[in-house]
Amino acid sequence: MTVLIAGCGDLGTEVGLRLAAGGHRVVGWRRTPSVLPGSIEGVAADLSSAALPTVPADTDVVVIAVAADGRDQAAYRAAYVDGVGRVLDALERDGAVPRRAIFVSSTAVYGEATGPVDETSPTEPSRFNGRLMLEAEQVLLQRLAATATEPVVLRLGGIYGPGRTRLIDQVRSGEAVAPATPRRTNRIHRDDAAAAIVHLAGLPVTPDPVYLGVDDDPAELADVLRFLARELDRPEPPVAASDAPRERGADRTCSNARLRSTGFTFTYPTYVEGYRAVLAGTGVRHP
Ligand SMILES: NC(=O)c1ccc[n+]([C@@H]2O[C@H](COP(=O)([O-])OP(=O)(O)OC[C@H]3O[C@@H](n4cnc5c(N)ncnc54)[C@H](OP(=O)(O)O)[C@@H]3O)[C@@H](O)[C@H]2O)c1
Incomplete structure (x- = not known):
């Protein structure tokens, strides 16, 4: 099959490499296509411009994995x-009718929702990032509703993996502080996120419109920090006396039951396996 990856960065490149290794043609759109590996056909494309390149006529699947340039409303609106x-x-303009279009979204659409969360949970984000991500999801779902292209939204938890070492660096430097109030966090290893996209792209049945992409363990942040401290042979991070409101963050447990029900399996079902692989230097972050 031919797969177009729009916004082909770290995650998109990992998806593209896996598909190309499986014998598929992969076209990657981004502003700096020269950094893409040889098995991905890089094409210069700026999604914030109306002048997008021609979509390959035989495109079977489109993956939109663009990331905003900055953490402000304008950047989020432009990217997503x-x-x-x-x-x-561009698909309409070129008369391309892919079988499926997958948009990489985020659990930010759940805003401050706490407790158990799945694909049927209310999405009431109070901050701009979740609101604009949700708006982008709705653009995909609504515009493709009456077409032959199946829309799929994959809401990823926090991505960690090769080169994404924020927590590791904090523990290593002694700056890590466990939150005063226990807080559940949801994450996915970059390679499992890429594998989930490849899996959804090839699913032989009509997919659901929305999937959560998180691992099996909505772990407490303090437990992750303590685990990393043990692995790194560093002192256990102290617990904060209190949490500033902006540091509070959501405290929820996202379910991957729907994704798992499609037959998807995780290489890194929890942070323990995933961070051990990162610490062992497995894999690279793609530019
Ligand atoms: N980081 C997380 O924890 C997290 C959590 C949930 C969901 N996500 C989502 O996961 C997705 C992939 O993230 P990632 O880590 O792979 O990001 P990334 O490595 O930054 O890749 C995104 C790519 O988008 C391209 N891009 C940005 N603006 C563009 C534009 N105007 N036109 C064309 N391409 C553009 C960039 O390439 P150029 O600069 O060459 O254009 C960049 O390589 C994103 O949708 C992100 O929102 C991330």
């Missing part, structure tokens, strides 16, 4: 809401 819209415009 406008980006999704412009990719769909």
